[in-house]
Amino acid sequence: MLKFISRERETPAKRDPGARARDFGEIYKAFAKDRAAAQASRCSQCGVPFCVDHCPLGNDIPDWLKLVAEDRLEEAYAVSSATNNMPEVCGRICPQDRLCEGSCVIEQSGHGTVTIGSVEQYITETAWEKGWIKPLRPAHERTQSVGIIGAGPAGLAAAEELRRDGFQVKVYDRHDRAGGLLIYGIPNFKLEKQVVTRRTDYLEDSGVEFAPNFEIGRDATLNELQAQHDAVLIATGVYKARDLVCPGGGNQGVIAALDYLIASNRKGLDASGRGCGDARRGR
């Protein structure tokens, strides 16, 4: 550790702009093992880690950086996943410059922050690859059930936590696939869809039930859902586009960002021929 004095900050290589603008693949290459360990060892293990304070999840970042530097990756994954339901997603799309990395002590001292997000992604990708992430098998099954409306990040995180605790969990979503904005909002070049479906597949294998194409108010009232479950969680997100307030702003030719992104993401998903939850129902 403390290698920030002699070792420069490095970020994963980016694909060439000309090449990446022609497809929807992710633009950052993943850290290789030696580079992840080398970069993790730049952490100063400072006494008051502001990175933890500035992470909404309070991730124990210095702890898992130290474990990566010592090549104790399985333990690093255990620590990282204890506070985060999808570290490989956060590693890719969090604005680290405004959160953990922006408040890193060695960043403040002018040495350049530890590349926390890339190491986080590396840990969890390794965990998937090595088979350390196994479907949940709760020690004690409870009869009580929870209905979750919305299969985005909030709903999925709650689903995993409740299922881990042995509750019966059913996640309703108005779209044909689970994932919410992770699947239909964020483009592939920032977050490849296979990363999201791997998580939703894992939840399904853990016993979480998904009900896609299900709209509360159309297919059931909230009241009916309450009657079916012991508790209900609403995690529907915010989807209404703010309007362009100027003459012509309401014209049909003016497209809402989310409609545009959903259409593009849907095309990519349909081309890849496989969704999650819904598509796996035929197994």
Add this chain to the structure above:
Amino acid sequence: MLDAAGKKVVVVGGGDTAMDCVRTAVRQGAKSVTCLYRRDRKNMPGSAREVANAEEEGVIFEWLAAPKAVLGDAARAAGLRVARMELGEADATGRRAPVEIPGGECDLDADMVIKALGFEPEDLPHMFGEPALKTTARGTLRVNPQTLETSLAGVYAAGDIVRGASLVVWAIRDGRVAAAAIAAQLKLAAQPIAAE
């Protein structure tokens, strides 16, 4: 209509969603992609990393520019009338508000105009047929901040519908907080603590 191939695309807005749109348009083979934002680069709400990536990919940024009118007819956009802005006095939130520079307007060609100006909550009490579900003045759901329970007993809420449009990492946190509160409540219901 939702494909940018061969089109001149203008995206209005400066957040992460606007960046997702401009970079998608590049990949769909747009003829040109322009991002219009009414403040300057320093005051953009989106991540600086994403702006840099978009610039590398050939997106043109028009800073301090705001749409004045959408040109064309009701069915099809043909361009935008754009006003030039400057940053004026700081408003109540401490951010300097953009003010129009008189006489600075110009027209921009566009076959496709995308609005990425942020998101608002849908009217859930109406959609869900549940008028007793209480909302805030912003339309988000009103919850107990400790448990994330709504005005309806046993109904909780988490993520953007409580917080307003925010980050994935905050949604995950909210989901975890709600799950813990729900689990505690249900365990209590299943096995009530005996009265002393």
